[in-house]
Amino acid sequence: MKSKKFDIHSLIRENIAKLKPYSSAKSEFKDFKQDLIFLDANENPYENGWNRYPDPDQADLKKILSNIKGIPEDNMLLGNGSDEILDMIFRVFCEPKKDNILINIPTFGMYKVLAGVNDVAYKTVLLTKDFQLDIDSIIKNIDKNTKLLIICSPNNPTGNLIIKEDILDLLNRLKNVIIVIDEAYIDFSEADSWLNEVNNFNNLIVTQTLSKAYGMAGLRLGICYAQTEIIDVLKKIKMPYNVNVLSQIKAINELKNVENLKQQLNQIAKSKELLKNELLHISFIQKIYPSDTNFLMVKVDDANKRHKQLIQKQIVVRNRTNEPLCENCLRFTIGTESETKKLIIALKKLD
Numbered sequence: 001m002k003s004k005k006f007d008i009h010s011l012i013r014e015n016i017a018k019l020k021p022y023s024s025a026k027s028e029f030k031d032f033k034q035d036l037i038f039l040d041a042n043e044n045p046y047e048n049g050w051n052r053y054p055d056p057d058q059a060d061l062k063k064i065l066s067n068i069k070g071i072p073e074d075n076m077l078l079g080n081g082s083d084e085i086l087d088m089i090f091r092v093f094c095e096p097k098k099d100n101i102l103i104n105i106p107t108f109g110m111y112k113v114l115a116g117v118n119d120v121a122y123k124t125v126l127l128t129k130d131f132q133l134d135i136d137s138i139i140k141n142i143d144k145n146t147k148l149l150i151i152c153s154p155n156n157p158t159g160n161l162i163i164k165e166d167i168l169d170l171l172n173r174l175k176n177v178i179i180v181i182d183e184a185y186i187d188f189s190e191a192d193s194w195l196n197e198v199n200n201f202n203n204l205i206v207t208q209t210l211s212k213a214y215g216m217a218g219l220r221l222g223i224c225y226a227q228t229e230i231i232d233v234l235k236k237i238k239m240p241y242n243v244n245v246l247s248q249i250k251a252i253n254e255l256k257n258v259e260n261l262k263q264q265l266n267q268i269a270k271s272k273e274l275l276k277n278e279l280l281h282i283s284f285i286q287k288i289y290p291s292d293t294n295f296l297m298v299k300v301d302d303a304n305k306r307h308k309q310l311i312q313k314q315i316v317v318r319n320r321t322n323e324p325l326c327e328n329c330l331r332f333t334i335g336t337e338s339e340t341k342k343l344i345i346a347l348k349k350l351d
């Protein structure tokens with residue numbers, strides 16, 4: 001396909017380009033220094049910590065994230081989980097019934113669901129047997145209506161990082177497709193995040209989450225990084241109060257105490273090593289795949305049987321046997337040290 005120069009305006013849906021976003025008084029007066037009496041939003045005036053609408057720009061939270069991640073606030077957008085951010089990306093770029101997206105399978109199931117919800121066709125390209133990108137097939141499958149190429153790295157459920165040079169190759173070749181790199185598991189990996197490349201590629205969007213390594217799945221906080229041109233369009237369609245007051249406050253407090261988190265990540269890495277070493281000695285486990293995440297994918301003799309047996313032992317793992325290239329594969333999340341030991345004991349007892 002021809003690769004024209006990137007022009008974000010040619011990629012955005014027409015209705016979104018024309019859209020005038022909702023403006024709340026909260027954001028109009030955010031730089032006002034004096035104390036103001038807010039009688040504009042029909043809130044209950046009696047302060048209890050959550051009687052006011054949340055900051056729609058999440059300025060305090062972004063500031064601390066910006067320090068941790070080393071990227072300006074302007075290149076950042078927060079969502080109610082990265083699921084919401086992915087949904088926003090679909091709604092900005094993909095015209096229902098006309099456009100399509102491309103995903104590399106096996107991968108995270110939400111991409112298909114979001115394509116379905118947004119009535120956008122999805123094309124799939126099979127990963128190679130090492131779970132890497134099939135570049136030729138990707139290029140072949142991209143057409144003029146392909147708006148998004150989603151790459152999950154480290155990938156779920158396979159656990160591996162996608163080779164850096166391959167992603168770079170695609171970024172250099174595909175100038176009029178938005179390339180989304182889902183880095184939900186990057187904080188478990190030694191690898192550099194692609195967010196450092198955001199300012200080199202104007203069609204790159206990187207998504208991350210506080211749900212996995214940061215231990216805040218219940219708060220629902222996803223992060224997206226891109227050049228300001230893209231962030232500004234996403235902001236247009238963002239629900240004004242998508243991240244609630246309690247989540248903002250709690251996340252700020254948690255992020256001030258990342259030392260505690262480092263300890264947890266170290267322990268998770270240790271438990272993962274322990275599990276991996278023990279799995280080597282279990283006869284029905286045929287393969288342990290390399291993992292840059294907080295889970296291990298393993299191939300067993302009979303995934304349905306082993307999955308059921310583990311449930312009988314009160315351990316729930318994920319059966320991925322119906323995913324392409326994942327026949328008879330189970331995915332084990334790394335739990336606490338004691339949970340990991342219980343899993344090992346249970347596995348050893350299965351007959």
Ligand SMILES: *Cc1c(COP(=O)(O)O)cnc(C)c1O
Pocket residue numbers: 080081082083084108152156182184208209210211212217220221222
């Ligand atoms: C868990 C997961 C997410 C979802 O993250 P939230 O921020 O909790 O919505 C996104 N992508 C992948 C690959 C995941 O595994």
